[in-house]
Amino acid sequence: MDRRKFIKSMAVGAAATAVPLNQSDASFFDTFFQKYYREMTKEEKEEVVQRLEAEYKAKYGKDIKVGTEEHIPGVLFGYALDLSRCIGCRRCVYACVTENNQSRNPQIHYIQVLRFRRGTSEGEHWIAGASGVSNLEESVKYYDPPLVPQEEHFYMPVQCQQCENPPCVKACPTQATYKTRDGIVVVDYNWCIGCRYCMAACPYDARKLNWAEPYIPKEQINPVTHYLGNRPRMKGCVEKCFFCIQRVRAKERRYPACVEICPVGARKFGNLLDPSSEIRYIMAHERVFRLKEELNTSPKFFYFFSI
Amino acid sequence: MYIKRKAIGIFFVSVLLLAISGGQFYINAEEGRQGGHGNDAGHKEPPVRSAEKLSEHPLPEITTPKPPFSEGIFPCTSCHAGLEPNAQRRELGFHTDIVLVHSTKQRWCLDCHDAQDRDMLRLANGEHVPFTKSYMLCGQCHGPTFNEWKAGVHGKRTGSWEGKKEYRLCVHCHNPHSPRYKPLKPSPMPARPQDINKVLDTVGVTIENQTIYIPVYKK
Numbered sequence: 001m002d003r004r005k006f007i008k009s010m011a012v013g014a015a016a017t018a019v020p021l022n023q024s025d026a027s028f029f030d031t032f033f034q035k036y037y038r039e040m041t042k043e044e045k046e047e048v049v050q051r052l053e054a055e056y057k058a059k060y061g062k063d064i065k066v067g068t069e070e071h072i073p074g075v076l077f078g079y080a081l082d083l084s085r086c087i088g089c090r091r092c093v094y095a096c097v098t099e100n101n102q103s104r105n106p107q108i109h110y111i112q113v114l115r116f117r118r119g120t121s122e123g124e125h126w127i128a129g130a131s132g133v134s135n136l137e138e139s140v141k142y143y144d145p146p147l148v149p150q151e152e153h154f155y156m157p158v159q160c161q162q163c164e165n166p167p168c169v170k171a172c173p174t175q176a177t178y179k180t181r182d183g184i185v186v187v188d189y190n191w192c193i194g195c196r197y198c199m200a201a202c203p204y205d206a207r208k209l210n211w212a213e214p215y216i217p218k219e220q221i222n223p224v225t226h227y228l229g230n231r232p233r234m235k236g237c238v239e240k241c242f243f244c245i246q247r248v249r250a251k252e253r254r255y256p257a258c259v260e261i262c263p264v265g266a267r268k269f270g271n272l273l274d275p276s277s278e279i280r281y282i283m284a285h286e287r288v289f290r291l292k293e294e295l296n297t298s299p300k301f302f303y304f305f306s307i
Numbered sequence: 308m309y310i311k312r313k314a315i316g317i318f319f320v321s322v323l324l325l326a327i328s329g330g331q332f333y334i335n336a337e338e339g340r341q342g343g344h345g346n347d348a349g350h351k352e353p354p355v356r357s358a359e360k361l362s363e364h365p366l367p368e369i370t371t372p373k374p375p376f377s378e379g380i381f382p383c384t385s386c387h388a389g390l391e392p393n394a395q396r397r398e399l400g401f402h403t404d405i406v407l408v409h410s411t412k413q414r415w416c417l418d419c420h421d422a423q424d425r426d427m428l429r430l431a432n433g434e435h436v437p438f439t440k441s442y443m444l445c446g447q448c449h450g451p452t453f454n455e456w457k458a459g460v461h462g463k464r465t466g467s468w469e470g471k472k473e474y475r476l477c478v479h480c481h482n483p484h485s486p487r488y489k490p491l492k493p494s495p496m497p498a499r500p501q502d503i504n505k506v507l508d509t510v511g512v513t514i515e516n517q518t519i520y521i522p523v524y525k526k
Contacts, residue, residue, distance in 0.1 A: 075469075082460075087488070087490070087491060088493060089491045089492075089493045089494060090493050090494040090495075090496070091494055091514065091519065093494065093497070094494050094512075094519040094520060094521045095517065095519045097509075097519075097520060098518065098519045098520045104506070104508075104509045104520070104522065105506045106503055106506075107497060107498050107503065107506060107522065109497050112497075141496070141497065142496045142497070142499055143493075143496065144493070144495070144496045145493070146492065147490035147491065147492060147493075148490060148491060148492075148493045149490060217508075217509065220509065220511075220520050248468065252467055252470075253467040253468050253469040253470055254466075254467060254468070255464075255465060255466070255467070255468050259465075260465050260517065261514065261515075261517055261519065262463060263463070263480075263491065263514075264463070264480070264488065265461070265462045265463030265464065265475070265480075268459070268460065269468055270468050270469075271468065271469060274469070277468075277469075278458060278459035278460060278464075281458045281459065281460060282460055285458075285460070286460065306455070306460060306461065
């Protein structure tokens, strides 16, 4: 008997008194004693997936597929966003919520669209007077005009920048969040303890905590999921953009949902290691910058101005 | 040990990035040299503009959705077959919905629509192109944009990041008679921190066959 099994049997013994009745099924213990995803063998992953699928079936009354696709060799994902084209319509925000099963109430959004005023007029301006520092703090997230784009404004959607040197990964005490070999920073939700150190470490405000039990109407659940991606989450875990891992690693090699919905085609996605990809064309031909470059987080999310 | 490994990692990544960017320039230079039929050494041909290089540098495999015709408008010959072409600039009796805001002074219907083959478009050199290849017509004036469109930078593409992609025609986003991109109604803003109890529900909205769920707030 190894240590893990010993503790497990001890816990089962204590369970009759310690555990509330509604959680005292086998699934509860398996969840509690689940291993770290990165250390699981194929069989163990299969077991976990089966358990999760049964849980989700009971909760949402639907067959929800939990994928465990590995990284694709020779691929490093990169993203580019054309600030000259973005019109601030927020369709990407809700395409992401829909695709990735984010909680509708309380709201969790991976993408925040910021509005800036052109030039250096008072408030929400891009360059802060003489200091020359980009002033993200004065941008506006809660704009609601009848039509976008508005005159004299531009828009900047911000989401997880998939840093090559991610501060959230350094801050995580349990290594629940880590960088995969195709460059996507993921979260093993079952390993996350909800300490929010990563949220404090992230300079892009990309990470969100499930403060309450996430609520998604049953008919709105996206049944195609990935263990490290859009499977339904639980209260107390941190989540963030993962480049639609269930789409981009799928056999069809689909684009992320935000790329597909963008009405102006401002969002570009591809393999940074493939010289013929559009992302590489953009890096070679357009004026590209990375957000808060001075922090040395080295994002794989590039902003550019095509005009 | 950990820091040392990290440093090696950073060094490796920077070398890799250097190699990537270097490689890109090399490839572009190669393309540039091949551009003007460089294999015939003695004979020097005039430089070829990128739009004309299409046959050697074919468009990437392009599939586009159907051109966005107004209801019941195509084929044009269903009405125009019996009508005499009239190149005169005039108040139109039909097609009153069309407002020409696209170099209006230099252009009239038959500069882009073919007078003989009414179901086709007409390039500046008199060639015909079908409506499904209208980008050839747009690319005559908007060369740099056309190039960026081919490379996948300008405009929207869907499909697969590694494989078949579906392009949109220029006219899917830009009305050819009035090409400026039209403003849209934005989706609702996220709940402000003081309004998180005002989220009522989420409702489905279908845009281009994709359903997205947007929130509804209490008034």
